[in-house]
Amino acid sequence: MEHYGQYCPVSRAAELLGDRWTLLIVRDMVVDGVSHFNDLSRGLPRLSRGLLARRLRELEHAGILTCPSRQAGRRSEYQLTPAGAALVPIIEALLEWGSAWAFGEPRAQELDPVVLMWWMHRRVCHEHLPEQRVVVEFTFEEEPGRGFWLVLGRRDVSVCLHPPDFETDVWLTTTLRTMYQVWLGRVSYAEAVETGQIQVRALPALERALPSWFLWSSAAVAVRRSA
Template structure:
């Protein structure tokens, strides 16, 4: 059986032994974004099996990157140690490199509505929204029925909830279009107004929400970065 060690004293190889196993850096990404509970971590890495997620968390805990302990409600929470927090500029630099140098056509092959919506929930900026509860319904017509409809619900305090089943609230804005177009907007590869003008995305409902969507949508933290490839 092949050894997991590179057998080198170089700090790069030592760090790679901890961080470069499959999915590990994405688990760290989720923890850096503030996710602490196992089920929420799963939503950030929806294609990762629960057993592998448990294994990676245990490995990170053994490496001193993560600390697991019961939270106030008694549910186990995973939090980064100072060692883990030290990875923030590294992960951000890695994401910045990917945004700058990976071709958009390659990126947009990896479409996943659950991950896109989870990221949009996480980064949505409620400040520009009118006061009161706001419900935005996203419809991706080309997807199977079970993955076609998503709702972002912003409550009176600014907390954002993501629903894959109709929450039963009056919809303030309906967003209809291909998952590819919405992903391109989120990643900063396209502007919302461009997609609307081209007829790829339709916005129906509150005109104020529609006009300000590019502002409150809260794009990917890498979206403002310069791109060197198309």
Template structure:
């Protein structure tokens, strides 16, 4: 899968041979964010097939960026961890993300809508601190998507653990959020806010959860690098 060599001694060229291939930086982004399990990595890169993901993980392992570790509590299960070289890519990923957030037109980014990635990103960046000290369940309904992709649930436990569900978890719903995918993505990216998008977002549920939603929902880690647009 590795691309042809640039045949240059320059460190930028040498690094590009490892990093500037399709999917590589996106996969490293997931690893930098702390994802270690194969199935969780798939959630962060939902457009990759299992076979393709496995191939790229092997490529990163051969490049010395990733190491595979057996999970002793589950036979035959492995975790993927960044090596020292991989951890050194954190500022690289941050710099690329900041540049993209600052210089790539929002309208172009918002063409690439993906409910799976959006919900997974919200799940791992959610701040449970403002929420009540009991299990909180938030159901998202994207009115513009087919029924197979329109319903999502975030289940936030008192200890701070957050689960993302594709099927009804069977718990009482504390907040219903009805909107369209583009609006929710714009809010998450920091292009818009809940306040400015209220005509496109219907919130039904506990008052304290509704009033603190922008706080517990948070924003994309790169949102602060673009000016808010009402």
């Protein structure tokens, strides 16, 4: 943690929150309710597990997080303290500001298919899923010869990087760039399908229902508002 040497609330807050990755850890906890170490790590794959552990310790020391399960000897589950919960409007304000002033076209290095699958699996609308399990296979033009699967059930959702032990029900083909833009609200799903940017192959009922299975990114509303 870097100290600025200024007796100022902004300076003190920046000391606690300004280190690399810290705000993204808080974002994932605030926006998607992520609470376990491995889940945080999967959503931030460029952050080493060692540095993640360090940032979590720093946030605990600062009184922003707590890990009560550690004392009970269970799997570590992090929770926001009142100080952490008070960061919710700050994260929301950054989302609004970033959507309006800093969110242009995606850079190639920002388009990670595994991260996208992990984000999508967090934002499933379970009550809109069919009663029976459904498997969606994603093929991205930037990742030739490689598939990604979401196994969607009303009680559980899984990300698979290898063919699962179930038959595929829905095949979706697109570019990674397009899927990110749809996920984040820069392009609507309906528009992407209509223009051929997304191609779906499935039974008609499943094809029609597919967009309702996802809540889409929590940033999408702000992104659309800023368009």
